[in-house]
Amino acid sequence: MQHISKDTRQDILQPTQKALLRHIPKVDTLLAHADLQDFDKAFILPLIYEYLQALRDSILQGAKPSTDINTHAKNIKSQALQAQAPTMQSVINATGVVIHTNLGRSVFSQEIMEQITPLLTAYNTLEYDLHKGKRGERYIHATQILAQMFGVESALLVNNNAASVLLILNTFAKDKEVIISRGELVEIGGSFRIPEVMKSASSILCEVGATNKTHLHDYENAINEKTAMIMKAHQSNFKQVGFTKDCHIKELITLAKKHNLIDYFDLGSGHCGILSLKDEPSVSEICKYKPSLLSFSGDKLFGGPQLGIILGKKELIEQLKANQLLRALRVDKFSILALIATLQAYRDKAYHKIPTLNMLLIPLEKLESKARHLQSLIAQSCMSQKVQVEVLRLSSLAGGGSVPHIEFESWGLSLQSKILNAKAFEEKLRLQGLITCIQRDKILLDMRTLLPHDEEKIVMILESVLGQGND
Numbered sequence: 001m002q003h004i005s006k007d008t009r010q011d012i013l014q015p016t017q018k019a020l021l022r023h024i025p026k027v028d029t030l031l032a033h034a035d036l037q038d039f040d041k042a043f044i045l046p047l048i049y050e051y052l053q054a055l056r057d058s059i060l061q062g063a064k065p066s067t068d069i070n071t072h073a074k075n076i077k078s079q080a081l082q083a084q085a086p087t088m089q090s091v092i093n094a095t096g097v098v099i100h101t102n103l104g105r106s107v108f109s110q111e112i113m114e115q116i117t118p119l120l121t122a123y124n125t126l127e128y129d130l131h132k133g134k135r136g137e138r139y140i141h142a143t144q145i146l147a148q149m150f151g152v153e154s155a156l157l158v159n160n161n162a163a164s165v166l167l168i169l170n171t172f173a174k175d176k177e178v179i180i181s182r183g184e185l186v187e188i189g190g191s192f193r194i195p196e197v198m199k200s201a202s203s204i205l206c207e208v209g210a211t212n213k214t215h216l217h218d219y220e221n222a223i224n225e226k227t228a229m230i231m232k233a234h235q236s237n238f239k240q241v242g243f244t245k246d247c248h249i250k251e252l253i254t255l256a257k258k259h260n261l262i263d264y265f266d267l268g269s270g271h272c273g274i275l276s277l278k279d280e281p282s283v284s285e286i287c288k289y290k291p292s293l294l295s296f297s298g299d300k301l302f303g304g305p306q307l308g309i310i311l312g313k314k315e316l317i318e319q320l321k322a323n324q325l326l327r328a329l330r331v332d333k334f335s336i337l338a339l340i341a342t343l344q345a346y347r348d349k350a351y352h353k354i355p356t357l358n359m360l361l362i363p364l365e366k367l368e369s370k371a372r373h374l375q376s377l378i379a380q381s382c383m384s385q386k387v388q389v390e391v392l393r394l395s396s397l398a399g400g401g402s403v404p405h406i407e408f409e410s411w412g413l414s415l416q417s418k419i420l421n422a423k424a425f426e427e428k429l430r431l432q433g434l435i436t437c438i439q440r441d442k443i444l445l446d447m448r449t450l451l452p453h454d455e456e457k458i459v460m461i462l463e464s465v466l467g468q469g470n471d
Helices: 006-011 015-023 028-032 041-060 069-084 110-120 140-150 163-173 194-200 216-222 248-260 285-286 314-322 335-345 354-360 364-380 422-431 454-466
Strands: 097-099 156-158 177-181 204-208 225-235 264-271 293-297 309-311 385-401 402-417 438-439 442-446
Touching: 015 041, 028 041, 028 069, 041 069, 097 354, 140 156, 140 285, 140 309, 140 335, 156 163, 156 314, 156 335, 163 194, 163 225, 163 264, 163 293, 163 309, 163 314, 177 216, 194 204, 204 216, 216 248, 225 248, 225 402, 248 264, 264 285, 264 402, 285 293, 309 314, 364 385, 364 402, 364 454, 385 442, 402 422, 422 438, 422 442, 422 454
Parallel strands: 097 385, 177 204, 177 225, 225 264, 264 293
Antiparallel strands: 156 309, 293 309, 385 402, 402 442, 438 442
């Protein structure tokens, strides 16, 4: 295709296009416009350039945009306000997925936040020893309560459980073999794969068994002079059924001790045994077998902040602390304080302070009562004639890659607008901050994941959305 120069292109423009191009406002004129005076020049100038270029392109493609400078200024102002708006906003989770990764996973309670706020809004002893009057260690604050809670020798915190895996492998199996079952070469969110993280940690993968079956002798036959570790990765985000077999962590611990190896269990999403979860080992249960090392996420079933919790033998924990990689993976003061407050809530059996745990423990009859209460609030509102509401049984999920094989019976509402189709209805609700799902052309609201006062907010959102009609 022959290239057309700018000058030639101008020659073949239609008179209307030339006139429209001449009416494109100048940059200085827009900068001086009253609607744009409140914006910092360094911020607004690139938006003006981008807007004017888009305007030129649209004219060359045959469009006939407005020639009114006030219209252009208002358009740029709108874009500027949108660019300045915060991208992280609070929303209502009505999906029934409790640990919703896209919506921030575990929620903090007001009680937890009030407990840690005084320490966050003042200087604190994060890395200072008051008794010795010199630098201390940030990891000690949670070590004692974790050790007491789970009956282990020591503990360490990093910024997430993926960091736990990386640090442990890099510390104890650099340039050495790690034996793991083929059925446990898992991938979690963000394409984080066990084989890839082993490569990043400079560990050598030694996979044993078959995808569906791995026996103890498979591990034992693979042990050689290069072996450093026997690793078990919990299948937390999927479940194998049918003709399957895996080895219990107790067997692997015994085998590792026999050959003077380290055993490591990457539990992924750990829970404390408060929840009755079929085929889902709790942290407390595993710690009874005295594993060398165990790690899990703090912000999944545990219901705390995002961090990786490593439990195990004191001498191994000390070696992890000595790894220079820990500096890049260390946990911050907020996460430490939030974890300690969460651990104290567990210790005091104050489960209402842990929203994730509280939501998964809500009795079915209470969920039904919430659904009928919300139904009555909608019926009393001015929008009752614009939406059909039905109370129905639903199934909730833990989410966050946890216990995918377990559904939690729940109650909720189905909404069917009389003026909007389901897709348009869902979009309008979403843009107002109400996150739902569609099933059989109806909007579903699961009561399990609603927080206090969400019901009143939902009614207000419905009134706003349905009051807009078909716009």
